[in-house]
Amino acid sequence: MASAELMRLHKLHEIDRAILQIRKRAAAMEEGVKLQSLAEKAKAVFAEANAKYHEKHGEQRDLELTNQQIADKLLSIEKQLFSGKVTNPKEIEALEHQKSGLIANQATNEERILAFWDEVPPLKATAEEAKKQAEAAIRKFTDWKTMAATQKTELEMRFKELSSQRPALAKTIGPALIGRYDAIRAKSQVGMADVTHDKTCEECGSTIPEMVMVQLIDDKVVICEGCSRILYYTGGVI
Numbered sequence: 207m208a209s210a211e212l213m214r215l216h217k218l219h220e221i222d223r224a225i226l227q228i229r230k231r232a233a234a235m236e237e238g239v240k241l242q243s244l245a246e247k248a249k250a251v252f253a254e255a256n257a258k259y260h261e262k263h264g265e266q267r268d269l270e271l272t273n274q275q276i277a278d279k280l281l282s283i284e285k286q287l288f289s290g291k292v293t294n295p296k297e298i299e300a301l302e303h304q305k306s307g308l309i310a311n312q313a314t315n316e317e318r319i320l321a322f323w324d325e326v327p328p329l330k331a332t333a334e335e336a337k338k339q340a341e342a343a344i345r346k347f348t349d350w351k352t353m354a355a356t357q358k359t360e361l362e363m364r365f366k367e368l369s370s371q372r373p374a375l376a377k378t379i380g381p382a383l384i385g386r387y388d389a390i391r392a393k394s395q396v397g398m399a400d401v402t403h404d405k406t407c408e409e410c411g412s413t414i415p416e417m418v419m420v421q422l423i424d425d426k427v428v429i430c431e432g433c434s435r436i437l438y439y440t441g442g443v444i
């Protein structure tokens with residue numbers, strides 16, 4: 207059994223540990239800022255990839271339309287040439303000239319269209335993947351916002367409750383012991399460590415030597431050799 211004062215200190219330690227947990231959880235809420243920035247970045251990446259895809263795809267469609275118009279124009283020239291209505295050799299020559307120019311343009315465009323067939327699908331795939339990534343990042347941030355709103359209120363209430371219990375309890379512990387405890391806490395956050403049933407330190411896992419166990423059973427204030435925290439042993443009562 208631990209002494210009554212050590213038991214009170216242990217109670218204080220439990221409050222402090224709970225407060226520490228709350229602080230850590232509150233700090234984890236900063237995570238939201240990171241998630242928001244990740245979502246913004248993912249959105250920007252998608253916007254860029256999507257713009258690239260639409261630009262190329264637009265160019266491809268424009269060229270396809272142009273070639274369709276050229277094909278229509280060629281058809282109408284053919285009709286004119288074979289209609290027998292155009293007899294003037296100069297006019298025929300002009301039409302033939304126009305026709306060969308259009309055919310040349312059509313071939314150039316066709317080559318570019320073929321190149322687009324290679325270029326556009328990967329751009330589309332990249333944009334689709336970026337969209338998925340952005341949606342996932344946005345979802346993560348949105349989920350976090352929902353969670354944070356409820357958790358924040360809960361944490362604040364618990365923090366207030368624990369903080370109000372602390373001063374009265376601290377007053378019941380002698381200045382020497384609490385001074386020591388606070389000094390350890392200032393250094394390593396947690397001031398006290400339970401000795402587990404298999405005689406190890408709960409905080410750092412060190413095995414507690416038999417000699418120390420004897421001192422603990424004798425109600426002495428002993429610190430862990432591994433982590434320098436005040437050890438707490440209930441002799442298997444808890």
Ligand SMILES: [Zn+2]
Nearest residue numbers: 407410430433
């Ligand atoms: Zn330890």
